[in-house]
Amino acid sequence: MSEEKDPYVRDRLVRKQFLIMVGFVQAIGLAAYASGVGVLIWQADNLFAKQGPAGVVLFLLLFVTSALISALIGLAYPIVMIWKLKKVIDGVKLIAYTAMWLAIFVVILIFLLLL
Numbered sequence: 764m765s766e767e768k769d770p771y772v773r774d775r776l777v778r779k780q781f782l783i784m785v786g787f788v789q790a791i792g793l794a795a796y797a798s799g800v801g802v803l804i805w806q807a808d809n810l811f812a813k814q815g816p817a818g819v820v821l822f823l824l825l826f827v828t829s830a831l832i833s834a835l836i837g838l839a840y841p842i843v844m845i846w847k848l849k850k851v852i853d854g855v856k857l858i859a860y861t862a863m864w865l866a867i868f869v870v871i872l873i874f875l876l877l878l
Contacts (some may be wrong), residue, residue: 782853785840786860792836793861794868800829837861 803810807822814821838858845854 778853782857783860786857787864789837789840789857789861790864790868793833793865796829796832796836800825 803825810818810821841854841857841861844850844857
């Protein structure tokens, strides 16, 4: 029965693979969201310049909302792991795996842009 205390994982290898996969999915979500916001900012002249001072406010609201959504995508599950499941090490590892995948995506993107 002591083995079944932890419902989401049974051994270390499975737990590590699980964390790497969740980190990958979170990084994909963050990359997709950042791409969408990047396209919106790329077209900001067309959208916000005509608005005058309201355009500046809209841009700042987009920035703050974007930071909140990015934090939710990347940190929601690690926070649940740390506070609810009491898996501090796994929560920190998940944040590290997500950052690792994001760094890999950045390197790939830079490589593709330099081709």
